[in-house]
Amino acid sequence: MKENLVGLTLAQCAHYAEGIGEKKYRGRQIYKWIYEKHAAAFAEMTDLPAALREKLEQTAELGNLTLVEKDERSPSGSVKYLFRLHDGYHIESVFIPDSPRRTLCISSQAGCAVNCRFCATARLGLKRNLTAGEIVDQVLRIMRDVNDQITNIVFMGMGEPFLNYDPVIQAANILSDDNGLAIGARRMVISTCGLSDQIRRYADEGHKFRLAVSLNSPFQEERERIMPIARKWPLDSLLDAIHYYAIKSRKIPTFEYVLLAGINDTRIHAEALKKLVKSMPSKLNLIPYNPTVAQFSRPTEERVNEFAQWLLPLNAGLSVRWSKGYEVNAACGQLAGKQSEWIR
Numbered sequence: 001m002k003e004n005l006v007g008l009t010l011a012q013c014a015h016y017a018e019g020i021g022e023k024k025y026r027g028r029q030i031y032k033w034i035y036e037k038h039a040a041a042f043a044e045m046t047d048l049p050a051a052l053r054e055k056l057e058q059t060a061e062l063g064n065l066t067l068v069e070k071d072e073r074s075p076s077g078s079v080k081y082l083f084r085l086h087d088g089y090h091i092e093s094v095f096i097p098d099s100p101r102r103t104l105c106i107s108s109q110a111g112c113a114v115n116c117r118f119c120a121t122a123r124l125g126l127k128r129n130l131t132a133g134e135i136v137d138q139v140l141r142i143m144r145d146v147n148d149q150i151t152n153i154v155f156m157g158m159g160e161p162f163l164n165y166d167p168v169i170q171a172a173n174i175l176s177d178d179n180g181l182a183i184g185a186r187r188m189v190i191s192t193c194g195l196s197d198q199i200r201r202y203a204d205e206g207h208k209f210r211l212a213v214s215l216n217s218p219f220q221e222e223r224e225r226i227m228p229i230a231r232k233w234p235l236d237s238l239l240d241a242i243h244y245y246a247i248k249s250r251k252i253p254t255f256e257y258v259l260l261a262g263i264n265d266t267r268i269h270a271e272a273l274k275k276l277v278k279s280m281p282s283k284l285n286l287i288p289y290n291p292t293v294a295q296f297s298r299p300t301e302e303r304v305n306e307f308a309q310w311l312l313p314l315n316a317g318l319s320v321r322w323s324k325g326y327e328v329n330a331a332c333g334q335l336a337g338k339q340s341e342w343i344r
């Protein structure tokens with residue numbers, strides 16, 4: 001099997017070059033071609049000797065995602081991509097242009113084991129973790145397709161990033177490396193459903209990427225019903241871990257709150273949420289549900305606005321994120337709704 005060079009760090013590229021009998025600096029050249037110049041083929045690496053390009057052709061590959069479908073129906077300009085992995089599983093990514101930002105929502109796993117009740121991806125179960133290369137390749141492929149730089153990355157596609165911790169961090173480091181893609185670390189968000197131990201680890205390791213936590217209810221019992229993983233990571237321990245992160249990293253975490261009609265959109269919820277958000281420096285994103293699972297629906301626009309009003313005054317930054325990917329079924333944890341029959 002050919003070695004996939006997408007997803008290798010600078011040191012790993014140098015090591016790879018040495019492994020095939022080349023000087024270390026050839027690895028650095030390859031690294032630059034992949035991440036800085038977005039080369040799609042070894043033939044483009046014109047400052048490498050022809051013999052080396054030929055050797056690379058025989059032994060290595062530049063990513064191995066296959067584009068299956070591209071959905072451009074969204075009037076907002078969002079584009080959803082369905083990729084097939086080398087072993088037949090599928091993942092999705094969404095390009096969300098919102099001038100001057102060009103955000104990419106990427107997947108960290110094929111499927112997901114977490115089982116949030118409102119989430120289409122959850123119905124697939126976990127197929128497998130993605131490699132760092134498969135994560136980075138989503139960005140390279142889409143960057144080449146839209147022929148533009150990506151300014152922001154959100155790990156909010158398929159999967160729970162903190163259940164695939166090391167490859168996600170390696171991919172995020174590659175994406176933000178100044179010698180390569182150079183996407184600002186502060187413009188990258190890792191979104192978790194709330195794994196307290198990994199949040200503490202993330203804080204201890206001092207990463208610069210932003211952290212978002214999917215809260216979805218201020219009440220433990222209800223959160224367990226919507227997100228069964230809350231049984232393992234109860235709200236108290238989660239809030240302690242987020243607080244720990246805020247202090248240790250000196251960064252402001254973001255709470256995400258998917259508004260589900262008739263479930264978590266009452267005044268009682270707003271009052272409790274307000275208290276919780278005020279308990280630490282934080283931001284709050286309200287995300288009206290993108291309907292993909294039959295028993296859940298999106299609140300009316302009036303209710304969403306009312307809910308936001310109930311939260312005021314709030315020291316924390318508050319925003320309502322109408323999903324830009326709504327028309328193509330793309331929003332946090334809500335991908336793969338339509339494509340599930342393709343995904344094995």
Ligand code: SF4
Pocket residue numbers: 112113114115116119120121122157158159160193332333334
């Ligand atoms: S919302 Fe995210 S963590 Fe929850 S099941 Fe869906 S993909 Fe997994």
